[in-house]
Amino acid sequence: MSSLDLLIKELQAYAKELKPLKDGKLSARVSRRDLLEVVKLLVRRFQARLAFITGADFGSEGFDIVYVFDASSLKPRFKLLVETRIPRDDAWIPSTTPITLQGLWAEKEIMEFLGIEVRGHPDPRYVWLPYEWPNMPETGAPLDPRRVHGVAAGEGWLPLRARPGSALASLIPIGPYHPSHVEGQYVRLKLDGEVVEAADIKVGFHHRGISRLIERRGLRRGVLVAEKVCGICSGAHGLAYVSAAERTLGIDPPERVLYTRTLLAELNRIQSHLLWLGLFSDVIGFKTGFMYSWSFRERVLDILERLTGNRIAYGVWRVGGVSLEIEKEEASHVERSLKKLKEEFLSFAEDFVEHPLVKARVKGIGVLKPEEARELNVLGPTARASTLQLDVRLQDPPNAAYDPTTTGWRIVVKDGCDCYSRLLVRLEEVQVSLDVCLNVLDYVCSGELRAELPDSIEPGAEGVACNEAPRGELVYYMRIQEAEELACLRIRTPSYQNFLSLAVILKGCMLADVPVIIASIDQCIACTDRVEIMDGHRRRLLTWTDLVQLSQRASKREEN
Amino acid sequence: MSPVDAVALLLAIPVAFTLGVLYWFMVRKLTARFQWRRGPLLLVYRDLSGTLGSSRLLQPLYDILKLWKKEVVVPPSARRTLFKASPYIAAIFAGTAILFLPAPYGCLLSGFSYSLVVASYLLVGAMLFIVLGAASSSSPWGVIGARREAELFLAYEMAFIVSIFTAAYMYRSLSIWEISINQLKSLPGFLANPFAAILLFLAALGKLHLKPFDIPEAEQEIIAGPYTEYSGKLLALLYITKLLILYSLATLIIYLFTPLALYCSTPLGATLHIILSLAVIALLSLLHAANPRYRIDQALSWYAKTAAAFGLAAVLMAASLKLMGVL
Structure with a gap:
């Protein structure tokens, strides 16, 4: 009996209902009483990874809590959803945090957004609301004083309200707005001299409720909003959304669509990694590296603009297809540009990683041991730099082409566990992505561009899809209410998980290394907070005509 | 003091x-060019010259005027x-140091x-008051910046002192002017003892x-360091x-x-003065x-090792040249 059959047999003892989903995934409905037993069984015995916990509000029927497990160690591409229904007037769930830290933040989010009590949670401070927020919304549940004062258990940590004078060690607030952060976040450090004794992270400075916006748009049009979750990894969000939708509906897109999606997703990854490389150089004070890598990125953006008409939000993702027809001529132009870029980038990357001062600054700092990385569910390049073979494209690829034989894709893993390894992983991934882009160009010029959508959609159908965003595994979970209406859509971004690791990595490092470590994780707050960035210092207002003119001028420059 | 000397000092x-x-413009411009950027424009594009003027050569001055x-x-x-x-005293110290250095048009003091001793102590004084001002600002960034500045100060000052006193020892004088003149009688300093020249540069x-070594001002870590609250x-x-200080060094x-x-x-002397300074600055910018950027502990150990090696080499070189009777 294979371990998967064993798992299903063991699950049947708890599950009220075991329902296969469209793409070979499994959904199990259990009662709240058995929940912890099931989590223990999956995490401890079958080494499944708790990817996400989320809840949906079904009005008078109560709440549905969904636990998404990644069990690809048992069977490739196997995901398991454990669901439980809890009544509205007795809204609580037991905390899984004593079993595994992987769901720490997700449970906090459930507490905050749905007003559900999570019993036994060690750190019930807010993630999104300010710590000083007076009460839980709507439900009027009794106030836990720990939440209000923002004191983490066991740490004896000082609340945000503490003034520097009352601290026993130096308190250095880094954020919410700080030169080393691209976006608003708050890292609070307790220092002894220049050495960090403890670190605490607060995000949630620009939550905009984009999931709800997508739900209101409906299944087909939601993708246009989903792509705008993040400005850097917009392609990753688009791909994850359409994959989730296609899995919910049970469609297989044609081959040309898959390859076109790979091309866009990998170009997106290249520009994201180059952007990161620039920020990373800036943080170690290497302005020249910053300028060079951003100029490379600019060229990738030019290619994307030429292909799709847009630099950031491509607007070509469609459920069941892609709205982008690449001509032979375009493809050969892209190939020429990419080849030139690859050549120049490789020589730059070589100089960069061999620079003695870069090595001195990033080697051996910010060490995250493999077992810590596994326990904290760290994702993406951060995990791969700590020897974990964790890549969605390997375990559960999205609806795009990632066949190593045709695309030349391979997983990049390093064993240094430090910031230097994270640098190496990302640089090598850029190289791999460039190769993939060059390889898939042969397949994108001919074939079908759309798959037929089914006439009727089964109410209550659910689907979950992952995509390897530049920062790690991105999870989209959706459930259909009826027709094309979405009952719920949940996004779990990689930075959301990676944030957890910061408190561990930062402990014991030096103040000068803090920005380097924060940058090496490459968190994307736009994804985590799902924010809207407002430029408050815009020099002048552009009218629509100005914008069109600007865009035309940019295209002209590209042609020359 | 003759009236001519008085005017020279005032100027x-x-x-x-x-x-x-001008030098700071060069630092900015060259750094920008090395980084694939434009930097402040020497010749402003025609469509921008209406608002920006014909040249941004004086950009550092405009920055200062704006702040003023x-x-x-x-x-x-x-x-x-x-x-x-503190900023006033630091500026006075740096300004006074100028009087003890040769100007392009004359030897001044x-x-x-x-x-040499007076000028180097005045430069130290300027740094000291920058540290004091930052330390009294009560900003955590300022205090950390001041602390880093003080630590780094101990490291680079060693290199500085070893270098200038090697030069003084080689040419038997503590007067900057005489050191320069004495080089005519034997070998020019950069040929006789390149180690000491490199050390001063470092x-x-x-x-x-x-x-x-911009650790005290590392903006990604501590905003602007000593300057944060100013x-x-x-x-x-x-x-x-x-x-x-840039000019003095x-x-x-x-x-x-x-x-x-x-x-x-002579006009040639003035031209050479500026050209050689610009060459030094081009190297600094490169x-x-x-x-x-180094981390503070790495910078200290770098100065302790590399600079100490250069210092030792400089002193040995000077001593052996003396023994051989070249100087």
Whole structure:
């Protein structure tokens, strides 16, 4: 009996209902009483990874809590959803945090957004609301004083309200707005001299409720909003959304669509990694590296603009297809540009990683041991730099082409566990992505561009899809209410998980290394907070005509 | 003192400041070019010249003028007197140091027999008051910046002192002017003892907070370090101090290691003075652009190892040249 059959047999003892989903995934409905037993069984015995916990509000029927497990160690591409229904007037769930830290933040989010009590949670401070927020919304549940004062258990940590004078060690607030952060976040450090004794992270400075916006748009049009979750990894969000939708509906897109999606997703990854490389150089004070890598990125953006008409939000993702027809001529132009870029980038990357001062600054700092990385569910390049073979494209690829034989894709893993390894992983991934882009160009010029959508959609159908965003595994979970209406859509971004690791990595490092470590994780707050960035210092207002003119001028420059 | 000398002394600081502006423009421009950027424009594009003027050669000056007009904000918890006085005292120290250095048009007070000692102590004094001002600002960034500055100071000052006293020992004088003149009788300093010249150059990197030693001002870590709480006129004064220190160090390097004093008071001498300074600054900018920043402990150990090796080599070289009777 294979371990998967064993798992299903063991699950049947708890599950009220075991329902296969469209793409070979499994959904199990259990009662709240058995929940912890099931989590223990999956995490401890079958080494499944708790990817996400989320809840949906079904009005008078109560709440549905969904636990998404990644069990690809048992069977490739196997995901398991454990669901439980809890009544509205007795809204609580037991905390899984004593079993595994992987769901720490997700449970906090459930507490905050749905007003559900999570019993036994060690750190019930807010993630999104300010710590000083007076009460839980709507439900009027009794106030836990720990939440209000923002004191983490066991740490004896000082609340945000503490003034520097009352601290026993130096308190250095880094954020919410700080030169080393691209976006608003708050890292609070307790220092002894220049050495960090403890670190605490607060995000949630620009939550905009984009999931709800997508739900209101409906299944087909939601993708246009989903792509705008993040400005850097917009392609990753688009791909994850359409994959989730296609899995919910049970469609297989044609081959040309898959390859076109790979091309866009990998170009997106290249520009994201180059952007990161620039920020990373800036943080170690290497302005020249910053300028060079951003100029490379600019060229990738030019290619994307030429292909799709847009630099950031491509607007070509469609459920069941892609709205982008690449001509032979375009493809050969892209190939020429990419080849030139690859050549120049490789020589730059070589100089960069061999620079003695870069090595001195990033080697051996910010060490995250493999077992810590596994326990904290760290994702993406951060995990791969700590020897974990964790890549969605390997375990559960999205609806795009990632066949190593045709695309030349391979997983990049390093064993240094430090910031230097994270640098190496990302640089090598850029190289791999460039190769993939060059390889898939042969397949994108001919074939079908759309798959037929089914006439009727089964109410209550659910689907979950992952995509390897530049920062790690991105999870989209959706459930259909009826027709094309979405009952719920949940996004779990990689930075959301990676944030957890910061408190561990930062402990014991030096103040000068803090920005380097924060940058090496490459968190994307736009994804985590799902924010809207407002430029408050815009020099002048552009009218629509100005914008069109600007865009035309940019295209002209590209042609020359 | 003759009236001519008095006028020369009065002119020294304005001339040094103007050249400092020019040098700082060069640092910015060259760094930008090394980084694939434009930097401040020497010739402004025609469609922009209506608003920007025909050239941005004086960009560092415009920055200072802008700051000069701005409001000064003093943090309520700062030690007001020290906080406000420090930039003035630092600027006065740097300005006085200028008088003890040769200017492009004359020797000023650098012919005075202890001018090297006086000038180097005045430069130390300027740095000291920048640290004091930051430490009294009560900002955590300022305090960390001041602490880093003080730590780094100990490291680069060793290199600085070893280098200038090797030059003094080789040419048997503590007067900058005489050191330069004496090089004519034997070998020019940069040929006789390149180690000492390199050492002074390395110390200048630290003194000017150029990469890899811009640790006290590491914006990604501690905002602006010592300058965090300064604003308006006080910040402008700190910038002026920085320009003057840049000018002083460039002048010190070229006079201690070349017989430039020979051509003094001639157009050729003035031209050579500026060209050699610009060459020094181009080298500084290249290092600034090509390097990331060290961490403070790495910088200290770097100075302790590399600079100590150069220092030892410089002293041994000077002693052996003396023994061989070359100098």
